[in-house]
Amino acid sequence: MSVLPKSPRARLDALSEAERGRWLDPAEREFVAEGFEAASLNRIIAEAGESKGRTYHYFADKGELFRAVFERRVARLGPLGLEAVEGAGFWKQLAGVAERLTGAFQSDTVLAALVRTLHAERAAQEACTVPLIRLRQVTGAVLARGQAAGAVRDDLPLSLLVEVALDLIVAVDRWFAMNASEMDPEAEAEVSRRAFTLLMAPLLPLPEMTNWMERPLT
Structure with a gap:
């Protein structure tokens, strides 16, 4: 039965x-x-x-x-290729994923509207707890592969790097959700490319920072 x-x-x-x-x-x-x-x-x-x-x-x-x-x-976006982002050219591959997402939001006004609602209303965020948990898991897996490739710093706990990355992703995504409709597509794509460096900056390996931290304070 x-x-x-x-x-x-x-x-x-x-x-x-x-x-x-x-x-x-x-x-x-x-x-x-x-x-x-x-x-x-x-x-x-x-x-x-x-x-x-x-x-x-x-x-x-x-x-x-x-x-x-x-x-x-x-789901209609199709595979983004995040599972294949690893090894040499890690950040270039990830930038390609971000560029495809920008194009998707530009062409899909319905998705853009739903994302605006997700950012604007706490009840909508609570309704999407499960997909947001998946986003956290995917972010952790991608950053772990970046660490294995030497492209992501490994001097801090992975869980902390995930929190930093997610905060930046949400902040950048919220800004675009609320402001992109006022920009022409070319300007939006350019700002998106530049905004990607906000994500990279705190995650890049920084051996010089390690050296600075090991210096005596006096």
Whole structure:
């Protein structure tokens, strides 16, 4: 006898893409237009042509619906190649990933709107706890490979470097989410390339810093 999925998310994942779209398509439109807090679950359900009971069978709450919408949109970016960033040319490879992401945000206004909501509303951030945990894990794995290649400093705990990198990623991403719409694509791409050095700077190996720290204070 087969065991049916028990959690709403597991039941949602078991549906076909078209079946998930019955909720995710109208939900995406609602979140883009209204943000998270102002989005109406009732309007989404009505546009989906579904009942509340069936909706809660697949979504525990509005937060789970937002998370599903956000993850679906991110998945459409396709592989970014982060798993292949290692060895020689580590930072050049990572810069290439950042450039592809900039292009994706420029061409996908829906994704850009969802990211703005994610930065602007704490409830949206709480709804995306799982993907943010994945981001932390991926960041740690990438930096560990950078350390193995000698491209990332190893004089500090990896967990601390991950915290620094994530703070910078979030700060830069938030700035672009809130300001990029006022820039032309070429200017945005140039600022993005320069902003990438903000991420590099605290993570580069600094043997001269080690020498300075080992000097006597007097």
